[in-house]
Amino acid sequence: MDKASSAKRYDLPLPFGWFAVARSEELGPGAVKPLELIDTEFVLWRGEDGAARVLDAYCPHLGAHLGYDSKVVGNDLQCPFHHWQYAGDGRVTAIPYSPKIPPKLARACDRAWPVYEDMGMVFVWWHPHKAVPLWELSPVTEIGDEGWVADEYRDWVVDIPVQELTENGADIAHFAALHGTRSPPVPELKIDGYTRYSSVSTRMPTPRGDIDGKITVRAPGPGVSFTRFHGITEMLLMQMHTPIDRGHTLLRHQYFVPAVLEERKVNVTRALIRETWRQLEQDIRIWKHKKYLSNPILVKGDGPILAYREFFQRYYA
């Protein structure tokens, strides 16, 4: 990735919100992981109690990086340099060679980042001024109570900021031109606080004729969206977009399907997943070289691009 040039092409700030920072399976009990995401260096670890915790990476004592050679002790993290220990709320819990922990170090502090783990992912709340979370990241409600299981997973580093990446769905005209698909109908959009909902009913072509289908999207913030496919198959796409810096995003797809899926829907599901990846790879080629235009020349048929941009402003501090 070419850091300098794509940062220049995008003059957008970093949005605040909940962002996926790791897959749960990458972080066993007692594991520690350095993270370079959202223009920030973090350390992520899992305590003995199974909970994931995230702090700023640099030890405030003398600056060691807590993501390398540190050790999980109980639920706390021990710095490799002088063995100070930190709780997940940023408190210093032990200084082995000093009789007393200064009171200002014994308090929770803003070096700690709120963590939410669910659906096989660890999410961190990030805000440039370290404001407390402005909304909750609720678990998946789209799949109801039946048994669903995680299916395919893939990730990409893309040369585009989150705002531009997620504008893709509002850009109606590119579907036919770039992807060679039928242009989707303009989705019905509903905004509730920091969450965006949209839904479209479509007739999806299949070898056995058209089937009525419905696609609903819930995006609780800029970092994650849940796209639920109904009708032609039952499938949920959890798409996550975590800024790396102002010009680059870590994009992840995690699919979920019912544990028991009708035989004929299994093939449709595979085809649909491959199709989203085919389209995404076409988008990625455009994103690699495009730039952000604050005053694009839009015509009838372009879709609600400016409305989407206006909506997205709520995620900037």
Ligand code: FES
């Ligand atoms: S630098 Fe971390 S304990 Fe000294």
Ligand SMILES: [Fe+2]
């Ligand atoms: Fe696209």
